[in-house]
Amino acid sequence: MIRTLSFAATAALFTMPALACEGFSAHDAYARFSTSMSQSGAAFMAMDNTGPADCHIIGARSEVAQRTELHTHVIDDNGVARMMQVEDGFTVPAGGDHLLQRGSDHIMLMGLTAPLEQGESFDITFEFEDGTEDTVTVTVDNERMPMQGQMQGHGMAHGTDH
Template sequence: MSLTSKLLATLAAAAFATTAMAQETITLEDAYARSAGKTAKAGAAFMVIQNTGEADDRLVRAESEAAARVELHTHLIDANGVAQMTHVEEGFVIPAGGAHALKRGGDHVMFMGLVAPFEHGATVPVTLVFEKAGEVEIDVPVDLERKDMGAHSN
């Protein structure tokens, strides 16, 4: 093995180890997805994202083949007191040693142009992309009957 090959192998191993360690700092709890029903064109996913690392991280993007578009959204109240959903391009900070809840009426993952209806009991594959931790894949269970906010309430 040449010196260049050894160096590239060492760099690749170091990059893999760094990514693996970073991904271990992010955990996802109490995830679920829902839509308004079988004819809904949109749906949303909610969860609590924990960061056990020593540095803040940021959820910058979500991806899924379940919809034509997937965005990070939040609800903002306008001057008339009307709540409107808006795309949060900069994503959500996940504080070091803390958590950030994606919950109904607040921050969430938005699925627009559903490929198929969200059916109760099915799962939605989602890849969450973090600034430091990289990609974290999760199968989010669809729960169309859930009424309480569980761990998502403050």
């Protein structure tokens, strides 16, 4: 028992961030808030993984929000798009990518701690399944059009805020 505890303590001391998921990167990260008074918003980005192992994101946090959740959109039985928290997290496959985009997977920022203006940047820290973390800088861009800079016409849900 004592030995196990001391090993864990030693391991924690020498654990460096982003070792296991070293191929992870994110780009084109932006966030939307309906108004500067809005109490919630959503963040989108393209995630890449050049490493040999899948990157499994199980959580996220940000100083700008009381709660930061991994969300996706689903179409319910009535054909209505709803968003819900993703229990299993997001997987960025080895050698592949994963898009967070409007009408699909996104980062939900709930209970903003301060108003966020157009053009401001803030950090979101992703927590990987293996205990490592990576921080992505996100820029507020409320004027971004859906799917800008990405392929069009995948039948994405429309008319939703995010």
